[in-house]
Amino acid sequence: MKILSNLFIPVLVLTVIIYGVKKKVNVYDSFVNGAKESLPMAINMFTPLLAMIFGINIFTNSGLIDEVFQFLKPIFYLINIPLEILPVAVMRPLSGSFGLALLNDMFTVYGPDNYLSILASIIQGSSDTTLYIITLYFGTVGIKKIKYALWAGLLADLTAVILSLLIVPLFF
């Protein structure tokens, strides 16, 4: 798998260039012109990302969620869901770097092969930073009304958490 991943990019790039030469495209000019489009894109994505990171950083660093989790603790023990994975599950759609930091903490405390760590790894690995993706993709092309996109994304994330809780015990 690793060799395949390592070869994927070089093979892809070579194929595209050789195919371009065969079709008599001026590949150098074409590359330069295509790459030029990255600058307006980068500028367009800056402000929406700034706004989102601004909000999320204040929220995630406030310690408010820790309080909420403490409050929820008894309820979660009642329905037999390990509370330790809750921060990972909740933070996953909000912030990629924060989610990874939480996972890193869990690995340090419990060790990477502990059941809780594995559960958290799989929650983290089987979903993505929904809020960041919405902001990045919609912000860059100028979409203002996102309709049901956030609900669809978050419900998919919730599905991944529930599935992890169901599937991981079958493996470990």
Place this chain on the structure above:
Amino acid sequence: MINKLWIFFIVSGSLFLIITGKADILNSQILTSGKTTLDLIMQIFPLLAIWLGIMNIAKESGLLDKLSKFISPLLSKLFPEIPKGHESLGLISSNIIANLFGLGNAATPFGLKAMEALQKINKDKETASRSMITFLVINTCGVTLVPTTIISLRMMHDSTDPTSIVVPCILVTFISLFIGLIIDRILARRYK
């Protein structure tokens, strides 16, 4: 929606920090967010330039069109609004393939380009189209065969079997993608 969420993040976070007497954290968060964002853009921008360059060669040589035509029958069920053989289909599949192989840095430029192509055929330029949201759901599900970041984090912590998470991860990702797409369908119908 995003607006309300943003207000909630800032107001609740700020008030909690002030009440608990940690206004210094609030200060530093307000002042460093710009730098954090710029750092992120500086990571994305160079790769964006390279992949958009490569992608443009594929577009001008007709390779992208070929891919779009080839993938059309597969993706037309998921994206009924996109005309057959439209360039966005090729870009969407490039994004999905890059994600599958764990090439996040190539997937993002392809995804942005796909979103741009979808915006071209979008009737209302300020409102997300159905195809855009379906594409977004595919991306938020984090469809991948190799969760590279997590495997390397597990290796860093000397896991006895760092790749043991791969199979359950793939299972969870694909089932949640399938359910996510069903949810997307249901919501699309409700919001018509």
